[in-house]
Amino acid sequence: MIWNEKAECMSRDEMEELQLRRLQDVVKKAFNNVPYYNQKFSAMGLSPEDIQTLEDIKKLPFTTKDDLREVYPFGMFAVPRKEIIEVHTSSGTTGKPVVSGYTREDIELWSEVMARGLTMMGITEDDIIQNTHGYGLFTGGFGVHYGAQKIGATVIPISTGQTRRQIEIMKDFGTTVMIFTPSYGLYLSEVAQEEGLSSEDTDLKAIGFGAEMWTAQMRKEIEKRFGVQAFNIYGLTEIMGPGVAIECNQQSGLHICEDHFYPEIINPQTTESLGADKTGELVLTTLSRVGMPIIRFRTKDITALRYEPCDCGRNMVKMDRITGRSDDMLKVRGVAVFPSQIEKALLKIDGLQPHYQIIVTRPHLLDEIEVKVETSQELFSDEVKEMVSIKKKIESYIENEIGLRVTVTLVEPKSLPRSEGKAVRVIDQRNIH
Amino acid sequence: MKIKQISVFLENKKGRLWKALNTLAENGINIRALSIADTSEFGILRLIVPEPRQAEKILTENNFVVKIKEVVAVELADHPGGLSSILKILNDSDINLEYLYAFVHEKKDKAILLLRTDDLDLLIKVLKESKITLVPAEEVYNL
Numbered sequence: 001m002i003w004n005e006k007a008e009c010m011s012r013d014e015m016e017e018l019q020l021r022r023l024q025d026v027v028k029k030a031f032n033n034v035p036y037y038n039q040k041f042s043a044m045g046l047s048p049e050d051i052q053t054l055e056d057i058k059k060l061p062f063t064t065k066d067d068l069r070e071v072y073p074f075g076m077f078a079v080p081r082k083e084i085i086e087v088h089t090s091s092g093t094t095g096k097p098v099v100s101g102y103t104r105e106d107i108e109l110w111s112e113v114m115a116r117g118l119t120m121m122g123i124t125e126d127d128i129i130q131n132t133h134g135y136g137l138f139t140g141g142f143g144v145h146y147g148a149q150k151i152g153a154t155v156i157p158i159s160t161g162q163t164r165r166q167i168e169i170m171k172d173f174g175t176t177v178m179i180f181t182p183s184y185g186l187y188l189s190e191v192a193q194e195e196g197l198s199s200e201d202t203d204l205k206a207i208g209f210g211a212e213m214w215t216a217q218m219r220k221e222i223e224k225r226f227g228v229q230a231f232n233i234y235g236l237t238e239i240m241g242p243g244v245a246i247e248c249n250q251q252s253g254l255h256i257c258e259d260h261f262y263p264e265i266i267n268p269q270t271t272e273s274l275g276a277d278k279t280g281e282l283v284l285t286t287l288s289r290v291g292m293p294i295i296r297f298r299t300k301d302i303t304a305l306r307y308e309p310c311d312c313g314r315n316m317v318k319m320d321r322i323t324g325r326s327d328d329m330l331k332v333r334g335v336a337v338f339p340s341q342i343e344k345a346l347l348k349i350d351g352l353q354p355h356y357q358i359i360v361t362r363p364h365l366l367d368e369i370e371v372k373v374e375t376s377q378e379l380f381s382d383e384v385k386e387m388v389s390i391k392k393k394i395e396s397y398i399e400n401e402i403g404l405r406v407t408v409t410l411v412e413p414k415s416l417p418r419s420e421g422k423a424v425r426v427i428d429q430r431n432i433h
Numbered sequence: 434m435k436i437k438q439i440s441v442f443l444e445n446k447k448g449r450l451w452k453a454l455n456t457l458a459e460n461g462i463n464i465r466a467l468s469i470a471d472t473s474e475f476g477i478l479r480l481i482v483p484e485p486r487q488a489e490k491i492l493t494e495n496n497f498v499v500k501i502k503e504v505v506a507v508e509l510a511d512h513p514g515g516l517s518s519i520l521k522i523l524n525d526s527d528i529n530l531e532y533l534y535a536f537v538h539e540k541k542d543k544a545i546l547l548l549r550t551d552d553l554d555l556l557i558k559v560l561k562e563s564k565i566t567l568v569p570a571e572e573v574y575n576l
Contacts, residue, residue, distance in 0.1 A: 032475050380498040382440030382477055383531055384470050391474075410475055411444050414496045 003114070003119035003151070007259050008314045012307075015315070016054055019262055022287035024051050027060070030293045037295065057264070057285065058273055062296045065090075065098060066316060068238060072096040076171045076292045079103060084291050089137045090237040090336070100237045103291040107146065110240055111352070113257040114147025117246030120255065120312070121206045121231040123177055125152030128203075129190060130175040132184060134160050138209055139241025140334075144179050144233075147243060153177070163191045174203045179233075181334040182214040182222060189225035198229030199247040205366055208233050211243055211334045222309050232321055238297055239284050245319055250311050253318030260288045263317060264296070264307055270327035279304040281321065281326045300327045328426060332360055332367045337402050339425045342430070343373060344402040349394060351378025357416050362430045369406040374413050434557050436547070436570045437485040441478040442498040445471065445490040446491045452477060456495045458528050462488050468534035479534070481547065482572040504549045505556055506568040511537060519546060519565065528552075528558045532537065538576060545573065 002008050010018070014021065028048040030037040038060050041047065050059055073096075079236055085104050089097035123129065129148045133140030135157055148155040156173060158166060160180075166188060169175065180188065185207065193199075204226055210233035222230045234254050235242035244261050245254035256263050261284050265274045268281040282299045286292075290307060302324040305317050330337045340360055347354050354373040373394060387410065394408045412425060442538060443449045450469070457464065457480075466481040482488045485501055492499045509515040516535065523530060531549045537543050545568055550556045 203453055234567055358506070373499050377493075377498055377500070380440075380442050382438075382479065382500050382502045384472060384477060386473065387442075387475065387477070412442060412449070412496065424484065 001119055001122075001124065002313060003116040006059055008116060009255075010259070010315055012315065015259065018259055019287060020051075020054050021287065022259075023054065023057060023222075023262060024048065026285070026287055026289075026293045027051050027295065029078055030295055030388070034073055034076060034293070036067070037293075042205070042276075054262075055325075057198045057262070057296065060285075061296050062271065062283065062298050064293055064298050065238065065300075068098040069096050069296075073099045074101065076294070077101050078293055086142075087238055088139045088142070088241065096176065097137075098238055100241075101291045106240075106292075107289045109260060109288055110143060110243060111117055111146035111150040111262060113240070114143050114243035114246075115150035116255075116257060117233060117243050118144075118147050118151055118153070118177075118208070120248040120314075121177075121208055121229075122208060122249060123151065123153060127153040127174055127176045127205070128156065129153050129177040129179060130156045130158055130166070130170060132158060132160050132178065132180040132188075133242075139235065140386075143241035143243055145296060163188060165197065165411070167192050167195050167197055167409060170202060170204075171197060175210065176203050176205045176356060178204060179208045180214045182218050183212060183333060183362070183366055184208050185209060185222050185230075187220070190365060199225065200228075204228045206231065208246075210234060212331050213324075234272055234319070234322070236284075236299060236301075237297060239286055239299075240289065244284065248270070248312040248314060252310075253320055255310070255316040255318055256305075256316055258317050260286065262287055263305055265303070266298075268300075268302075275431055276305050276307050279320075279323075296421070299394075300325050302326060302328060328350050330358070330360060330428065332369055332404055335371070335402070335403065335404055336344060337345070341401045342398055345397040346373065346394070348397055349379075351376050352394070353413070355416050356425065357427065359427045359428055367430065369404060370409060371406050372409045372411050372416060375410045376413060376418055379410075434505060434567050434569065435553055436481065436506050436573050437500070438500050438502050438504045438547070438549075439480045439482060439485055439488050439492070440500045441480070441492060443469075443476040443478050445474050445476055448537060450476070450478065452495075453492065453497060456492060456497070457488060460491045462489075462491070464535065465573065466536045466545070468532075468547075470532065479532075481573060482504070485574075502549065503551055503553055504547045504572065506565040506570075506573045507546050507548065507560060508538070508541075508543050508568050509546055511542060515544060516546065519560075522549075522563045522565065523548075523556075529557060542574075545576070547573075 029047050029089040050066040055172050084101040086102045088100045129143045135141035207230040232247040233242045234245040245256040247254045264283040274280045280299045284297050286294045300321045303319045353374045359370040391408050398406050468479045470477045489499045533548045535546045
């Protein structure tokens with residue numbers, strides 16, 4: 001089934017015509033109502049009339065996460081604050097988070113794209129969706145929730161955690177769809193096994209996952225353990241939340257709701273536009289969002305766009321599963337972590353050298369972070385209990401900054417590798433790329 | 434009465450203790466006494482050497498983190514109960530030890546006990562009052 005056949009199966013010509021009309025509209029609104037864009041366009045000598053074709057989007061400046069952070073909290077809103085009925089923020093970012101504001105129309109739009117996605121996964125009003133994404137400032141929980149309500153499915157807003165209860169509810173309520181991050185899904189399946197629940201005892205028919213990078217092997221493992229197909233959900237707070245792109249039953253890429261989010265691929269170093277089938281950084285422009293239009297947002301996610309028709313019957317462009325980042329962001333247990341955040345935490349401690357190394361592992365399904373920190377003369381105490389308390393202090397400073405528990409290991413001075421230019425700060429041993 | 438002890442941070446990694454001791458050996462520094470406090474992740478090597486300042490300089494130049502700490506040395510009879518009698522004095526005086534280590538004084542057939550507390554002056558005072566023989570720094574360095 002296709003949720004919105006008119007939009008999802010539109011011909012390329014019709015789509016481009018619609019995209020151009022909406023692009024012209026969004027650029028005009030951004031120029032007129034958002035001081036940030038007005039100044040930026042004016043400084044470049046641009047006016048909304050310069051957008052005559054879709055190609056003209058290349059004239060427009062990029063928007064980065066830093067730009068959004070600079071106008072914290074509400075500087076990107078294109079409507080009076082009272083018209084914003086909901087806000088979310090990006091997770092675990094350095095300093096101030098990015099605030100995303102939604103008008104009533106935006107929430108409706110979010111529900112629509114997520115409804116399309118859930119339908120792609122074969123979900124209907126007959127389904128019971130157990131949503132383990134967190135409900136809160138994080139967009140994951142609410143995005144899935146809105147889509148589920150839109151299609152009329154029964155949603156269990158359980159959020160993350162309470163794993164044994166998750167399994168009990170899955171069994172007792174007859175859950176047909178699980179939504180989780182791949183690593184939490186693997187963990188859940190282990191606990192389910194311990195509880196003696198096998199995939200035959202459940203009514204599951206599909207799994208939706210996102211918010212983390214994963215490999216084909218991980219998907220295969222999840223599908224094997226739960227005995228159903230697992231589909232990829234892509235989204236980002238700055239643009240909307242989950243539902244920007246979702247995988248159909250072909251499982252060969254994610255359909256971008258391109259009538260609402262215009263995708264481009266650029267070379268992350270030169271910012272030069274790359275065509276179809278070329279791998280580079282995904283750039284997104286919101287075409288219909290009212291509360292907070294975003295022009296050419298650099299997602300830092302690495303992917304490629306595929307325009308060939310899909311066997312599922314939809315014509316919306318497909319993007320590959322995200323295979324990397326063009327910056328040094330890490331996703332650990334679904335939370336975005338930048339090495340700079342860890343550095344910031346370390347710099348708050350007197351006597352600490354900002355020489356560190358982050359080692360991410362997945363020893364037993366869940367991600368672990370170890371931070372190696374060089375000791376210094378000032379930090380060193382000849383008492384074990386003092387050293388242990390210093391280690392704990394560093395751990396708590398980092399946890400405050402990134403929102404995740406880490407293990408700190410104190411190492412000898414000058415023992416961490418130094419390299420010319422960019423130091424090797426991160427060692428990711430999870431093999432997820 | 435206070436003896437300068439060198440404390441060195443060691444990662445709990447193969448070869449680190451050797452590296453520290455070898456650095457001293459290559460520079461002709463003899464070790465009089467040694468103790469290691471270890472945890473699962475790191476260790477603290479504590480050394481008594483004849484020239485603590487020089488040893489500190491050499492280790493620091495070789496990228497070790499070093500601190501000089503003062504300890505007190507006492508002499509005790511090398512027979513059962515020698516150590517516990519000292520500890521009883523500290524206990525009765527409510528002195529909390531941070532750490533201690535002992536070794537045998539070959540020339541005198543006596544044991545030497547090295548003690549570290551927060552308040553070394555108090556420790557010295559209590560020991561003296563209890564007629565315990567304190568070993569002067571020079572003697573410890575040149576054992």
